[in-house]
Amino acid sequence: MTESVTTIRDVARLAGFSVASVSRVLNGHSTVTPATRAKVMSAVEALGYFPNIAARSLSTARTHAIGVALPDMHGEFFSELMRGMDRAASDQGYLLLLSNIHADASIAGQVLTAMRGRVDGIIIMAPQLAEGERENALPRGLPVVLINSPGGQEHPSLRIDNTGGMTAMVAHLLQSGRRTIVHLSGMLENIDAFERQLAYRNAMARLAPDLPVRVLEGSFDEASGEALTRSLLAEGMPVDAIVAANDMMALGALQTLRAANIAVPDRVAVAGFDDVPLARYLDLTTVAVDIAGLGARAVEILVRSISGETAGLKTEFCQTRLITRATTGGR
Amino acid sequence: MTESVTTIRDVARLAGFSVASVSRVLNGHSTVTPATRAKVMSAVEALGYFPNIAARSLSTARTHAIGVALPDMHGEFFSELMRGMDRAASDQGYLLLLSNIHADASIAGQVLTAMRGRVDGIIIMAPQLAEGERENALPRGLPVVLINSPGGQEHPSLRIDNTGGMTAMVAHLLQSGRRTIVHLSGMLENIDAFERQLAYRNAMARLAPDLPVRVLEGSFDEASGEALTRSLLAEGMPVDAIVAANDMMALGALQTLRAANIAVPDRVAVAGFDDVPLARYLDLTTVAVDIAGLGARAVEILVRSISGETAGLKTEFCQTRLITRATTGGR
DNA sequence: TTGAAAGCGCTACCAC
């Protein structure tokens, strides 16, 4: 490959200085005469020179890239998270190297391995991976920030405040007079699903110890919400409120109820979690999460960690906000 | 930074061979004795060696990464596109380097510049950037694939088959007996909006030359759909079908019609474009686009181009599929 | 089949 691209040497030659000086100018070192700087820069300009990143990385052992490993996600959650990360990363002069990690731990390992040497740190969201599997798959010696993942003793960790959100939701339902509140949960291996479910139980136990507690386990999608709601229907719908573990499940519930001509919210209240755009259109009561903010924060922490600040390995919680809409409205 | 990571030299020493042989083994060159290979591999194993990517890149002038530059996108479209790209990229042994490019051309230039040397090629979607601006911002000498972007003489280009989708839609409406079909278009500077609008006109002219043609220009959002529909309402709703340029506009139309107590689809049929999740929920007739497939295809073409196949600079169209639902149902 | 060595382009240390 004799791609004769201009190198730092060409610039040095044209400017009449050494490569060392050119390098200094390019990296903003202060020990350079303004005159030198000017000459070098004009040579750079004239040649249309651009530094070779790989060479620089080899020299500095820095890539200025951040690896982002996420599960197979859909829709708004994914795009919001990426938006937040991208914004923070550009601000800090980092690029994002993205890859999906599927449920399979060994594949996740391959993906993470492929990032070795390409990134200065990794942000990983692996709610489906056990702590041990994850730690095993992660390249050693690279700063890591966890998002919504189990464990968190080894790395800084960001989590959605599922407990706060779900507690507020249960309180809201109770306050609006609901007595038989059922929770449609996601798969409980998923940490968010687990926490929301736990928070539901705890909130019920604390706020309304005499009322029945019931959890129907499903998965984080619309079809699951439909199926679980149909099963309630088969029982004669012995509840007056359905709190789903996320908005998609709530959507499934709404559809099933509508098809069965059960009035929402008059007969049954329905609530979700996440506040996807859909929720607003459907006037669905839900819990909003600042996903973009969470992504940005993850980048911030990681960059700090890359820069050597071994500050704290503590877990931070991304605040949530109860949004009450029509589906839990009147009664 | 004396991070004493094991290098190829350590492996060579332990295996009792030269670095050249280790390199050959690692790169699967055939001219190595099985015995040699075995010894090298066990040394690799023993040391937990992993090649330094930057060094390899410097040597080979290959990064095995693809740059992806997208506008600030929301929701399903973004995540689907990324999913498709990620899948294809992993399959081909590439990683994705992602960055948003905002409307500002100079910022877009910076982003693209930052990718130089980090990627072997770029996939760019810049419907908002003029062809000249884009070409100016793009690093020279790097393979590029365009998605939904103006121009396309310089690079292979992928586009949504707006024409096919809209034509099928118009045909469907005509077949179901609609006679006065109005099109709510997006801003016609947007290439998709323009094409859909043009396809509507052409399809009407070809399939029903005697029927009236009418385009109301708006923008790709719900509020615009509402506003345009209200203006039709003010005229006494002189149409029996509304084809919006996307689902959000159709949603706006639906809401306005519902508020005005105009029966859908009995009195007026409504259709959208994109098949966002909302469309399914609202039972909205629309045109589905295989976004993930489009992303995967873009990667395929780019990788081929990186590999030196200077095949065709032609534009490919991502197929669409008419999805008929209740909003254009009976009559 | 294997090894020695010349780069790849850049940074940073050490002299001057």
Place this chain on the structure above:
DNA sequence: GTGGTAGCGCTTTCAA
């Protein structure tokens, strides 16, 4: 301040 230069870790001729 500036220049020379030794690596950074790898791939790939060219010889043996």
